[in-house]
Amino acid sequence: MTYDMKYEQPERIFLAQTPTPIESLDELIPGTTILVKRDDLTGTLLSGNKIRKLEFLLAEAKTLEKKRIITCGGIQSNHCRATAIAARRLGMDTLLFLRADEPPTDVSSFTGNLKLNELVGADIRFVTSQQYESRVEIMKSAAGEDDYIIPEGGSNALGAWGYICAVDEMTRQWKTPPSSIICATGSGGTLAGIIMGLQRRHLDIPAYGVCVCNDAPTFQKIVSKICNDAHERWPQLPSVAADQVNIIEGYVGRGYALSTPEELADIKRIASHRGLFFDPVYTAKAFRALLYESHRFGTRPLFIHTGGIFGLLAHS
Numbered sequence: 001m002t003y004d005m006k007y008e009q010p011e012r013i014f015l016a017q018t019p020t021p022i023e024s025l026d027e028l029i030p031g032t033t034i035l036v037k038r039d040d041l042t043g044t045l046l047s048g049n050k051i052r053k054l055e056f057l058l059a060e061a062k063t064l065e066k067k068r069i070i071t072c073g074g075i076q077s078n079h080c081r082a083t084a085i086a087a088r089r090l091g092m093d094t095l096l097f098l099r100a101d102e103p104p105t106d107v108s109s110f111t112g113n114l115k116l117n118e119l120v121g122a123d124i125r126f127v128t129s130q131q132y133e134s135r136v137e138i139m140k141s142a143a144g145e146d147d148y149i150i151p152e153g154g155s156n157a158l159g160a161w162g163y164i165c166a167v168d169e170m171t172r173q174w175k176t177p178p179s180s181i182i183c184a185t186g187s188g189g190t191l192a193g194i195i196m197g198l199q200r201r202h203l204d205i206p207a208y209g210v211c212v213c214n215d216a217p218t219f220q221k222i223v224s225k226i227c228n229d230a231h232e233r234w235p236q237l238p239s240v241a242a243d244q245v246n247i248i249e250g251y252v253g254r255g256y257a258l259s260t261p262e263e264l265a266d267i268k269r270i271a272s273h274r275g276l277f278f279d280p281v282y283t284a285k286a287f288r289a290l291l292y293e294s295h296r297f298g299t300r301p302l303f304i305h306t307g308g309i310f311g312l313l314a315h316s
């Protein structure tokens with residue numbers, strides 16, 4: 001690049017263990033080398049893609065001298081777990097609104113991410129799926145002066161900086177650029193960051209989000225809005241039209257956080273083949289797009305392993 005990009009970057013608190021490695025899987029698809037960016041290794045309890053977003057979101061909360069973080073997600077939300085733990089490490093409390101139509105009544109039955117939220121002392125409030133539709137209003141009405149609200153998945157303009165910077169990190173790692181970049185898409189912030197990160201470096205590498213809920217038009221709108229909000233706040237970032245956002249459909253299966261026997265069999269196959277674990281909600285579904293439609297992604301696709309191991313452990 002010809003200009004110094006460091007001055008356009010918002011404040012950041014370094015929380016993730018980076019750079020995460022890029023590993024290659026040669027044998028899964030004949031003639032294709034799959035590169036895996038191991039963002040499941042960004043930390044142990046702080047593992048996964050969410051921590052990259054939180055480096056910027058929690059930095060802003062700290063700068064504004066907020067005492068408590070309010071956020072929301074599914075009952076096994078990786079984002080809520082990463083937020084609760086990172087906030088605690090930075091001396092802040094957390095209030096979580098977790099979607100659950102039949103929440104566990106007894107703390108002793110909490111598992112996976114939910115258990116970690118409880119152990120770290122987050123204030124956990126369960127809401128029904130119907131109430132969750134009003135999550136933005138629910139969080140706003142719970143918030144006082146000392147609270148900082150992070151949207152679902154940490155997916156907004158500021159959170160997108162996590163993957164803008166992950167692109168910078170990857171360009172320092174790869175000698176030959178990959179033929180494409182693929183990630184799971186649940187709230188859109190990871191893909192938005194990747195798209196902006198590539199465009200601002202003028203890298204002509206197609207980025208694909210495999211949706212794990214909803215559909216392509218919904219996510220094209222969400223991702224382009226995150227990018228355009230970011231462009232408004234940091235005009236050096238590119239604006240992105242909805243039709244520039246590549247979303248792959250066909251891998252939602254039975255629905256968000258629901259699994260099919262075929263998906264679970266692929267998790268086992270890859271774990272037993274290479275000791276690489278995908279989670280049933282996000283990464284396994286997204287990786288299946290690569291396994292079953294590899295022709296779309298070229299001969300050196302790079303898959304972002306966005307984590308989710310605690311969700312796998314809670315899965316029965």
Ligand SMILES: Cc1ncc(COP(=O)(O)O)c(C=O)c1O
Nearest residue numbers: 078186187188189190282306308
């Ligand atoms: C493990 C994992 N992978 C992928 C995603 C999707 O990322 P995003 O919400 O940025 O689309 C999430 C969260 O939604 C996640 O927890």
